[in-house]
Amino acid sequence: MASNATSKPARRRIPAILVIGAMILALMALLAIVGPMVWGAGASSLGTVMGGKASSAHPLGTDALGRDVLARTLVATRPSIVMAALATAIAVGGGLVLGATIVLAGRRVRAVGERLIDLLVAYPPIIVALAITAIFRPSETSVVIAIGLAFTPQFARLTNTLAASISERDYVTVGHLLGLRPLRLLRRHILPNLAGPLLVLTSVGFASAIITLSGLSFIGLGVQQPQFDWGTLLSLGLQDINVNPVEVVGPGLAILLTGLAAGLVGDGLNHYLDPRQPVGRVRRRPYESSDAGPAAANSTGAAALSRLGAPVVDDVVVAVQDLRISSLSGSVGVPLVRGVSLEIKRGEVVGLVGESGSGKTLTAMAIARLLPPGLMWSACSLQVAGSDVSDPGTRPPKKLATDMGIVFQDPSSCFNPARHIGPQITEVARVHGGLGSRAASEAAIERLREVQISSPELRMHQYPHELSGGMRQRAMIAMALMSSPELIVADEPTTALDVTVQAEVLRLLRRLNDTHGTALLLISHDIKVISALCDRVCVMYAGRIVELLSVEDLHHGRVYHPYTKALLAAVPKTAGENRNEPLIPLPGRPPQPGTPITGCSFVSRCPMAEERCSILDPHLRDIDGHGVAACHVTTGPLEDSIVRG
Amino acid sequence: MSTLPAPRVTFRGRLALRRTARTPWRSYLIGRLVGVVLLTVLLVVVTFLIVHLVPGDPARNVVGINGSAEQVAQVRQELGLTQPLDLQFIHYVGHLLQGDLGTSLVTSQPVSVMIGQRLPVTAELSSLALMIVVIVGFPIGIVIGALMRRGRAKWAGSVFTVGASLGGAMPEYITGTILIFVVSLSLHLLPVQGGTSLSEITLPAEAVAFAPTAIFARLVRNETASVLNQEYITTALSKRLPSWRLYATHVLPNVVTSTLTLGGLLLVALLGGTVITENVFNIPGLGTEIVQAILQSDYPSVQGIILVLGALAIVITLAVDIVLGLVDPRTLNGRG
């Protein structure tokens, strides 16, 4: 029964920077191994030309003692790389042991340990390194230990945070329940999931190590004469900079290149291991797409004709015709909404119901002209509160802000967390409505009172996080109401709320609709919410509206499309209704956006499917004078046995 | 550094978080102050132990291999090593509280005098570097972040990312070396060595600030992009505000709060960069002094400088925490 679901590609493309960085590092490693053997002689032989400029014999010049700088740079690769590698090993190893094991220890030990790490991180690593160098006279060994220990707290902190977040994951909790011993948990669950980020940290750590180590050698506290590494070479070169500036090029480039390569590897690994959102699951992003081009070209002749403008009917608040939305994947458009048309009259409450992937949120956002970037859309006509906003290339008029209000799903993120809610609620009134701040505040307080928020004057000066979820949602509704809009678009407004709070918010919306005559477009996956609040219902499936019906018909089961029927049958009933009826699940899953669909998109799950359903795509049609559904087969209200059959 | 996965705070978790914030400021301040005290204690202890952790005989290190036994004994006396350890510590702390940091073994000058002379130089250099980082890095980051928002100007974004990565990898001593070569020697514009006047520390400050500016700009760019992805920006968009207003009231405040912490840590890192860069430009600050002190095993001077630099770091971190708490009230609850 299982099949590939949201298929992520098994292998992702390896970023170019990762390859480049890794190759450079490999080169460095090679030089570290063979350097002294191949160029050792050249590095120490005193030449005749003191402080010589770059020449064919000495591409990077010679130093004050006539030694070839290029040779010396190459030979210095080994000490530089080895020291940096050792220091990184100390820092990452120590940090890992400290950070990860603290997570597994008892609660007390863990609290103390984390506190300790937090403290140690406060000291700048350079200063710690200097202190350690002071203790153990400057030398190769002491500087390695110094850098290693100096960076350990940072790595400990990072691994601790990582390990803590992994250990809180549910699969670790279940692991405990399965009876896994702590060591096995660590080995099989925590460490493998740490490996990726840890690798990134190690690369970045190596970059820091090579740079800081060379820096310490540069100021004389690292490798001591007659040994030399890149840092000391650079320092020697600096002394001669007035005379022979080319001397600094060799060691300087070497340090830079290595540090850069390690950084690239770290960045590349980060990209590789932490990919962006997969295509198809469109996350809402703030800016609307203004890409007109290809979408406009898709419209057919007939559509172009009707684009000449449907007459603005005063009675209608929203009129959409043939809305199409697709996301770009490469050069191919992935259709997400495939031709939606609907109408909302003044004062009407219309519900869009569907499961995830049905396109209901996108439809609502398109109507609100708030689609995220990366989406192409077009519509034969789109009129909201009398304004024609059907052209994706044109910014919608400012009056849209006062004609329409939005209520979003997640009350915890819809307000700007850095400002009080007062100014946010009054913002539109002040900017577009021309109200002074005092007048606007008073209006806002009235609205807050209307949505039954207690002590509204106090709330105006509170931050969003100081309000509870239900209050925030009500504040959002108050904000949407400020300009007495003709339409409110509410996208899953109660999904994130407790059921008692949800009931209050729904009652509030109903009351506002009764009192002010504001039309409401309600999007929800919960058919109970839809039937409680709406006058008319649009059922969406796979980017299309498959049925339009009144809420009475929905409640009494007088539905015409098999999907609607199945939706009703899948929802558990509450007490007082037929609560012992078994739930009838709907087999299968909605089609993935982008998979080519021939015929009806519901055919694979439909209990009534006939042959023609796989060939011809049904459109919304009038059935027996009452029902409106997109189905070839249905001829009247469906019997319950259709789904139970 | 890679962004780490933050633990998922559910809606219900946030609700609980809000409810426990009864007296957030008080407990936050107390927590921070306790941390400062602990840090200072740790610093003092470690600084004290520097001399005692030296393998072998520290006095011998000072005098050298060729020194006589009397000289060694004399140095031991001066360093107070003849007394029992706990007594030494008490003396040390006692002297500290009176402002006496000991006497240099090399110059016989009080360490506090030396620090009094050299600390302002280092502080000035660091501050100037910080100003450069913020004044240059912040606007660049925001502008690039805003430009890249629609997924357009991808070329600009790539150029920026590459440039910022390259820039961020440049160590201050290499930048300093290049600056010396290019500006001073070729163009004879600014003096190279020594000095404390503004013109003299401009070049070193730029050397210190170069890489951090690139890192900071990149950070600001990422934060801007992240803020622009938030749902409250969609809410703001629905209000059809003019663009400048959107940025000024909704984007900027949130970018500032999230970059503030890392900006503060950057300041602490700048201290380290300053220490190294002073040696490139021969600036008479704490950086050049400590190198000499270490090479000459002048332990009192080393201890004094480590103490002062450490204390500076602690104070800066505390100041950043307080400012952050003032600006973004949500930080009062969480850890770091």
Added chain:
Amino acid sequence: MSAVERSDEAPALQALGVSAGYGSGRRTPDVLHDIDLSVDPSRALGVVGESGSGKSTLARVLVGQLRGRSGQVLLAGTDVGPLRGQALRDIRRQIQLIPQDPYASLDPRMSIRQALQEAIEPQGRRHPGMRERVSELLRTVALDPGAADRRPHEFSGGQRQRIAIARALAVEPEVLIADEVTSSLDSSVQAEILNLLRSIQARTGVAMVFITHDLSVANYMCDEIAVMYLGRIVERGGRRLLSSPEHPYTRVLVDSIPRFGAMGEGTSRATVIIEEAADPAHPPSGCPFHPRCPQGPRFHPDRSVCVSTRPTLTVHGAEERVGEERATACHFPLLPPTTTPSRPGL
């Protein structure tokens, strides 16, 4: 489900006077207070509550992720508290958890087969027949055994929940705790999972604790329901609890379920709630619900006992059919007109 005779063995899971809270060091307040519950084999107990009710905390205490501060948790009659080490690990296998988030409950680095094998044999020992067992488990949850070598990210949310169920079953537990297992799923998928759990219970006789905020789901799945509010059980009873609630909070919960025609202005004031729930760490004195209770002192000023005295779970009504015993913690429960005087109950 028909009423089942009380078996003579100990209940599969029991909690006696359990209190719990988070945080260490300085004593942080309890968020669970004095919880008593028990589930018999083959029975399903629903725990219903909103945010702040403590139901998730209860789940964690029952599975042992959080230690209770007082009271006992018994698995098949054995007190789990004093056990340590291997004995503890062995007994914890008797109670398994299906977590809420299908995207976090499976280790992304392990294939399904590896995850199931680890559940069957946590020490890593292989034995013959393992492969067949894995296939059998997958078939039980209606997944294709051929998919066993895939990784979690290749499956949908509903499929991942099934895998989590299969893993829980692999251990052959006595008790299953399902913590909001369908909250993040579409309704059609939810129906599949719920039916699957019911069939598993019918087949294996496992006891189930079903934690949910959705009353209708609890109604569908469970024989017995406990309603939680601010860390306490305020009402407990069989399925008639939802059609005739006794506790005012339960009444509000039931009436809050959105349904056709329920939004009119004529709705009884008894179902309206004002304000938000209090902080679970600082509950009101007396009855935790009194500031918001339509039957409480806010609307009936003479009912000050609600503020001064906390009500305990008491059997008020005359319902005493086996499996239908109802207990309510309220001074003024909503009872049908003819009742016998209350007596203290569970």
